[in-house]
Amino acid sequence: MTETVFGRVTRLLAAFDEDEPSLPVAVLAVRADIPLSTAHRLVASLVAEGWLVAVGEARYAIGTRLWELGELSPVAVRLREVALPHMVRLYEATGENVHLAVLDVDVPPERAEIVFAGRITGRASVPTLGREGGRHPLHTTGVGKAILLGRDEAWLDRYLAVPLLPETSRSITDPEALRADLARARARGWASTHGEMTLGNISVAAPLAPLTGLPPAAIGVVAHAGDALEKRLAPMVTQAARELSRALRPDA
Secondary structure, eight states, rough: OOHHHHHHHHHHTTTTOSSEEOOOOOHHHOOOOHOHHHHHHHHHHHHHHHHHEEEEETTEEOOHHEEEEEEEEHHIIIIIIIHHHHHHHHHHHHHHHEEEEEEEETTTTGGGOOEEEEEEOOTTTTOOSOOOEEESTTTTTTHHHHHHTSSSSSHHHHHTTSSSOOOSTTOOOOHHHHHHHHHHHHHTTTTEEEESSSSEEEEEEEEEOOTTSOOOOEEEEEHHHHHHHHHHHHHHHHHHHHHHHHHHHHOO
């Protein structure tokens, strides 16, 4: 089957990542698996349309026009904009990092990840790896586990059929152990991690109610480890999830 230009453009844009947000054309061609001459033509067209921008010497990055179009996504317009005041209140109440995440529904369960849709942090907050638009595993993050609480058994079976890779020595990688952890979280209404993404950190998160047109989502807090802190954070996080879920309803 002949590949479309759109397919090549998609692969070329997907070649960028947070570790290397700007790249030369030669690297883009290799990562996108397209001929160098084709990459040069596509890059020139994308720069002309504002989808890419030239930065530095013979390097390119994602352009303002592409970012502008991305901001029209329902995750930005409907979810993040409504969520922002709730996230601010949760940050003011806790002084800790606040994360809003969604499930990447464009891939099968075997390759599922979360995407951070929003993030609030402060100078006194514990350092975290998350960034807005960044991807992370479901099983090692609080917001990821919270999203897993709403997946049905068939979906979980497919997700757990692929080996769970550890992020730290405390990551839960055994499928049955993760199922048990999710069962406990489902019973109490919120999920947590204990050094499973970053040693020394805990996270507490709760899922948002399902809403047509939006991917499954969760809101959570990341802080320094401590059982007492976890128990203090849980009621505030679950309340924020309930209030945000109500605000997102069409009749709100």
